[in-house]
Amino acid sequence: MADKPTVVMMGLGYIGLPTAALIASRGMQVTGVDIHRNVVDTINRGEIHIVEPDLDGLVHHVVHKGLLTATTEPVPADVYLIAVPTPFKGDHKPDLSFVMAATKKIIPSLKKGTLVILESTSPVGTTRKLQNLILKERPDLKNDLYVAYCPERVLPGNVLHELKHNDRAIGGICRESTARAIAFYKHFVVGDLHPTNAKTAEMVKLVENASRDNQIAFANELSMICDAADIDVWELIALANKHPRVNILRPGTGVGGHCIAVDPWFIVSEFPEQSQIIRKAREVNNYKTEWAIEKIKNSALQFEASNNKKPIIACMGLAFKPDIDDLRESPALYVTDTLIDQGFTVLQVEPNLENGNGRELSSAKEAVIAADIIVFLVEHKGFRSLSFSDDKHIMDFVGLT
Ligand SMILES: NC(=O)c1ccc[n+]([C@@H]2O[C@H](COP(=O)([O-])OP(=O)(O)OC[C@H]3O[C@@H](n4cnc5c(N)ncnc54)[C@H](O)[C@@H]3O)[C@@H](O)[C@H]2O)c1
CATH class of the missing domain: 3.40.50.720 (NAD(P)-binding Rossmann-like Domain)
Known part of the structure; x- marks a missing residue:
């Protein structure tokens, strides 16, 4: 990978925009892609559309230095990051339509040796599905595509600090993908980068939140027992x-x-x-x-x-x-x-x-x-x-x- 790889960030929301700005602040050329024209226009003016401390100054700085540009269509790059929404549907089944739509959009721009990293919170197996989707349309990339999953665990309100300082679990679909993804995050993360496989990295994120949910459920159940008692x-x-x-x-x-x-x-x-x-x-x-x-x-x-x-x-x-x-x-x-x-x-x-x-x-x-x-x-x-x-x-x- 180049000394300073070029980067495309798919999705410029609470995760994508601060991440894109942080990467750009390390001197890498970043193209941010979003489906909303107003989001793209706001960022290209050096302004922001979300509330997050210190983000406005950083975005203003990297946009005016020409390191971050926003657009609605992806461009060729060395690394693609995907941080689009992953809500659930009415039946509590995950809705992967945003992830798959963003993946489809980048397929024509991919070249040999490209690294694609999914950051959206996703069910186990999504990274593999993403790889399959790409290879179905681009069999020419079979031995030259690197795909990894890296969950995001930042706390809104402290995102810029945590993006840089939190530890990360990084799991590729093969060892080389993991190694390349870790090398990429080293450009802007000072927290420890823990190698694993894609499925484990996907599950780590889900388990962190499920664990918290379980602990809160225990406290909520106690509150109802105590009310009765x-x-x-x-x-x-x-x-x-x-x-x-x-x-x-x-x-x-x-x-x-x-x-x-x-x-x-x-x-x-x-x-x-x-x-x-x-x-x-x-x-x-x-x-x-x-x-x-x-x-x-x-x-x-x-x-x-x-x-x-x-x-x-x-x-x-x-x-x-x-x-x-x-x-x-x-x-x-x-x-x-x-x-x-x-x-x-x-x-x-x-x-x-x-x-x-x-x-x-x-x-x-x-x-x-x-x-x-x-x-x-x-x-x-x-x-x-x-x-x-x-x-x-x-x-x-x-x-x-
Ligand atoms: N916000 C958080 O604190 C947080 C923390 C950890 C993990 N996450 C996860 O990160 C992911 C992104 O969350 P977020 O809070 O940044 O969401 P968000 O809604 O703030 O931003 C997502 C952006 O993606 C854009 N988008 C949708 N489809 C697109 C496409 N096909 N191509 C390009 N852009 C597209 C949307 O227009 C939007 O601007 C989710 O999976 C979420 O669960 C969020």
Whole structure:
């Protein structure tokens, strides 16, 4: 591979754009490809379309130095990276259509010796499918194509640091593919690069999120047991965690986001017989959200019976986790929308959203004054300093009060 390989990044979202900018900042020529013209135009102006600290300055710098160019069509390059979405379909089966569409798009540009790396979170066997798709259309590359999988494990909000410093598991479809992919990441990663095969690397990513989902499910199940037993779950967990080898996580309203709530299904859909606990954890975390809705509805009905009027319910937090504005797969949003759909009077509070995206938002202070029932759905920092009068009914699903 050339000293400074040329690179094409397929997909310029939360993963693709910071990765493309970081690679370009190491002096490599990067072409970013996205299907959305507005994304391409924004980046070519040296601006960004996503929220991520310090990314705007880096993109501005590499675009103006001519090292990063965005376009809608791939160009010839030494290395192709794919970071497009991998959602699931209605039946919890993975939707690989974006990965396959991006792969098809690069096929005409591939030359002998090209390295193709998949970064999208993918079910086991996807890297092999990608290789087969390429070789079906380009049999001339049979002995001269290198394909690898390298999962991304960055934390939104700290992406630029983590892209560079996190360890990575890198698995090729053959030893030479692994070696070439590791040599490529060495250009811009200082974390340790761990060689493996493609299937293991694919599973590593899925297992990281499934493991987290399982731990949260345990905490959520405990919260429902404690409710039935009339035990304060927060005190219980704090005391149990005094044991030197116990570390129970915090329960919540459920599990959301585009990773932990999605990736375990990639294992379950492929290995339904074997993945009993992984499936159960998904079900428990989803059930916790339904359980919270029932609790709130019951409190509202009790309020109405005692006060002869319908209560105003303040839903505190809509995002899928604390202190962000991301609503994807958010259980708090689901609780709020379900209550609204069922005719309850709801004040929606999400201090991290700059505009409501069509929702009528209330400020936290207004909501706690106006509401009869205050429901904490997300553990946003700003909620801790709120004070409210004694006549309010507080329902705290996240341990804020
Ligand atoms: N965002 C995260 O924090 C995170 C963390 C770890 C892993 N991942 C995984 O990384 C992958 C990408 O996630 P993301 O958050 O960057 O998604 P995203 O939706 O922010 O960005 C994906 C981009 O790909 C573009 N795209 C779709 N089809 C395309 C095609 N055929 N050709 C070129 N571009 C195409 C979309 O327009 C979009 O801009 C997913 O598999 C995700 O699960 C994401």
